[in-house]
Amino acid sequence: xxxxxxxxxxxxxxxxxxxxxxxxxxxxxxxxxxxxxxxxxxxxxxxxxxxxxxxxxxxxxxxxxxxxxxxxxxxxxxxxxxxxxxxxxxxxxxxxxxxxxxxxxxxxxxxxxxxxxxxxxxxxxxxxxxxxxxxxxxxxxxxxxxxxxxxxxxxxxxxxxxxxxxxxxxxxxxxxxxxxxxxxxxxxxxxxxxxxxxxxxxxxxxxxxxxxxxxxxxxxxxxxxxxxxxxxxxxxx
Amino acid sequence: xxxxxxxxxxxxxxxxxxxxxxxxxxxxxxxxxxxxxxxxxxxxxxxxxxxxxxxxxxxxxxxxxxxxxxxxxxxxxxxxxxxxxxxxxxxxxxxxxxxxxxxxxxxxxxxxxxxxxxxxxxxxxxxxxxxxxxxxxxxxxxxxxxxxxxxxxxxxxxxxxxxxxxxxxxxxxxxxxxxxxxxxxxxxxxxxxxxxxxxxxx
Amino acid sequence: xxxxxxxxxxxxxxxxxxxxxxxxxxxxxxxxxxxxxxxxxxxxxxxxxxxxxxxxxxxxxxxxxxxxxxxxxxxxxxxxxxxxxxxxxxxxxxxxxxxxxxxxxxxxxxxxxxxxxxxxxxxxxxxxxxxxxxxxxxxxxxxxxxxxxxxxxxxxxxxxxxxxxxxxxxxxxxxxxxxxxxxxxxxxxxxxxxxxxxxxxxxxxxxxxxxxxxxxxxxxxxxxxxxxxxxx
Numbered sequence: 001x002x003x004x005x006x007x008x009x010x011x012x013x014x015x016x017x018x019x020x021x022x023x024x025x026x027x028x029x030x031x032x033x034x035x036x037x038x039x040x041x042x043x044x045x046x047x048x049x050x051x052x053x054x055x056x057x058x059x060x061x062x063x064x065x066x067x068x069x070x071x072x073x074x075x076x077x078x079x080x081x082x083x084x085x086x087x088x089x090x091x092x093x094x095x096x097x098x099x100x101x102x103x104x105x106x107x108x109x110x111x112x113x114x115x116x117x118x119x120x121x122x123x124x125x126x127x128x129x130x131x132x133x134x135x136x137x138x139x140x141x142x143x144x145x146x147x148x149x150x151x152x153x154x155x156x157x158x159x160x161x162x163x164x165x166x167x168x169x170x171x172x173x174x175x176x177x178x179x180x181x182x183x184x185x186x187x188x189x190x191x192x193x194x195x196x197x198x199x200x201x202x203x204x205x206x207x208x209x210x211x212x213x214x215x216x217x218x219x220x221x222x223x224x225x226x227x228x229x230x231x232x233x234x235x236x237x
Numbered sequence: 238x239x240x241x242x243x244x245x246x247x248x249x250x251x252x253x254x255x256x257x258x259x260x261x262x263x264x265x266x267x268x269x270x271x272x273x274x275x276x277x278x279x280x281x282x283x284x285x286x287x288x289x290x291x292x293x294x295x296x297x298x299x300x301x302x303x304x305x306x307x308x309x310x311x312x313x314x315x316x317x318x319x320x321x322x323x324x325x326x327x328x329x330x331x332x333x334x335x336x337x338x339x340x341x342x343x344x345x346x347x348x349x350x351x352x353x354x355x356x357x358x359x360x361x362x363x364x365x366x367x368x369x370x371x372x373x374x375x376x377x378x379x380x381x382x383x384x385x386x387x388x389x390x391x392x393x394x395x396x397x398x399x400x401x402x403x404x405x406x407x408x409x410x411x412x413x414x415x416x417x418x419x420x421x422x423x424x425x426x427x428x429x430x431x432x433x434x435x436x437x438x439x
Numbered sequence: 440x441x442x443x444x445x446x447x448x449x450x451x452x453x454x455x456x457x458x459x460x461x462x463x464x465x466x467x468x469x470x471x472x473x474x475x476x477x478x479x480x481x482x483x484x485x486x487x488x489x490x491x492x493x494x495x496x497x498x499x500x501x502x503x504x505x506x507x508x509x510x511x512x513x514x515x516x517x518x519x520x521x522x523x524x525x526x527x528x529x530x531x532x533x534x535x536x537x538x539x540x541x542x543x544x545x546x547x548x549x550x551x552x553x554x555x556x557x558x559x560x561x562x563x564x565x566x567x568x569x570x571x572x573x574x575x576x577x578x579x580x581x582x583x584x585x586x587x588x589x590x591x592x593x594x595x596x597x598x599x600x601x602x603x604x605x606x607x608x609x610x611x612x613x614x615x616x617x618x619x620x621x622x623x624x625x626x627x628x629x630x631x632x633x634x635x636x637x638x639x640x641x642x643x644x645x646x647x648x649x650x651x652x653x654x655x656x657x658x659x660x661x662x663x664x665x666x667x668x669x670x671x
Binding site: 010022158161 | 517518519520521522525526529530533536537540541543544547548551554641645
Binding site: 257258259260261262263266313314315316317319320321324325350353354355356358359360363364367406407408409412413414416417419420421423424427 | 474478479480481484485524525528529531532533535536539540554555558559561562563564567642645646647648649650651653654657658659660661662665
């Protein structure tokens with residue numbers, strides 16, 4: 001049996017060693033963690049316009065992604081009424097934090113991608129999936145009606161079912177060319193439907209077995225895109 | 238209130254620790270041979286989860302967070318402090334129960350040490366972090382998850398008591414059958430997923 | 440590693456004799472941590488829907504097991520009995536944090552995918568179980584081997600389950616498409632006359648499927664090795 005004093009000293013010394021080693025490892029790796037996180041987000045944003053990119057977004061190295069992002073993206077922030085917030089950078093907007101604010105105080109990020117031929121407006125949307133939050137980036141063409149591409153992500157949708165919104169290239173590709181407005185100029189957004197697409201410019205075929213996630217994406221797009229419409233209207237004039 | 242009820246019901250049914258996330262399986266499989274012991278372990282888990290999730294919330298936000306006691310990002314100490322808290326809480330609970338309620342101690346006593354290494358307890362704390370609950374939500378979540386575990390293990394024990402009289406193929410007897418039953422129960426619980434109780438209580 | 444072993448073992452013991460081999464081989468089958476000892480099942484279910492995270496998880500767990508066994512075995516004479524469990528947990532949590540930090544730096548997407556399950560290696564009962572049952576009473580080199588053996592025994596099962604789930608559930612292995620109804624698969628079921636009947640089994644990607652796969656593995660293992668059969 002060891003004495004209490006021995007036990008105490010033992011614990012203190014052990015905790016001290018462990019804490020110091022971890023602190024060193026953590027601060028040593030912190031820059032890499034931050035870079036990884038930034039690149040992960042930027043890769044995600046850029047992948048919504050990946051057909052327009054000169055680089056292969058999946059294979060591109062960290063430097064290439066950052067370089068391209070900085071060179072070709074203009075960042076804008078809008079408030080809940082669609083007015084541009086002067087001097088704000090889209091990178092500083094965290095949709096997760098915005099969600100906790102009251103509706104009228106929220107701010108939304110827009111990344112304007114200067115492509116070789118045209119401008120694309122990459123906007124962030126966020127909603128609920130089956131298990132937890134889902135979010136995505138929608139790339140709008142500069143007619144502010146046609147979708148050029150999408151990318152989605154999620155916290156923890158079921159792998160192989162709901163998670164396909166992120167993993168399935170075919171699903172994301174189906175959004176290209178969809179329209180926000182119908183022929184009469186009314187906002188109808190894009191819906192994900194089961195059992196065959198009837199209105200090809202406003203509907204996308206659902207992923208088999210992922211009903212709730214599909215509903216979540218529909219709701220997220222309908223609500224999320226509407227927020228940006230006043231801003232788009234102001235640009236159209 | 239609707240928020241809390243949502244978290245509570247979800248953590249019991251739709252996001253059941255055992256049957257949806259399959260956490261805490263070791264003790265779930267080992268102690269579900271009879272309903273009586275299952276009730277003991279289940280009660281102990283409720284107890285410990287309800288205590289440790291709020292305590293760990295406090296540690297995570299007030300001590301390790303950037304706005305916490307030291308004003309810097311100490312999240313790399315999260316695992317160590319969480320598990321130390323859990324171990325210490327379990328030990329403390331054990332001593333308190335032993336002192337004040339020998340009857341309860343003899344019922345729960347042997348399960349308490351098992352609980353320290355129950356994934357559901359640490360899992361509860363880690364989910365609480367990744368879902369960014371506030372204090373009240375964290376407490377509700379802790380209690381709900383514990384209750385979910387309680388329900389799951391009692392159901393399992395009841396089924397296993399019955400299945401003892403069935404002619405299960407030799408190699409499948411015991412553990413193999415337990416896996417199969419848990420899988421089927423998990424699939425049954427999947428029928429509940431996607432229900433959003435919050436919508437009904439606003 | 441070899442140096443520490445020869446220092447702490449004054450009497451002549453082979454560095455890699457029969458006993459050492461047994462330590463490595465036994466957990467792979469006869470004494471498999473998951474199917475026989477019933478330990479560490481939680482993570483086996485959550486991370487096995489695809490092979491890649493399963494392999495990463497297996498490697499992380501093996502690393503943690505080997506080095507926690509080694510550390511505890513080196514410290515075993517000095518650890519105060521009253522706080523034995525806390526000391527063990529601190530060592531494990533320390534190693535797991537290192538693994539998490541390194542993984543976050545090395546492969547961010549995989550780190551995101553594994554999320555809380557890396558942290559749950561701490562409560563993986565195999566790690567604690569081996570510390571209690573082996574490392575507290577044995578010399579460092581053997582404890583280290585025991586850790587690796589059990590880590591591999593755990594890992595091999597994870598990978599087996601993951602292979603079955605990814606192949607039948609998604610028709611791919613390590614992300615490489617093998618069978619499915621798109622042209623980029625090795626066997627395209629829409630054009631291939633022999634596999635036209637094939638459909639992806641969506642049940643396999645659900646977590647519950649891992650239980651069924653493990654159940655089948657247990658069945659096969661016990662049918663071949665009757666001394667493992669549960670008679671109760």
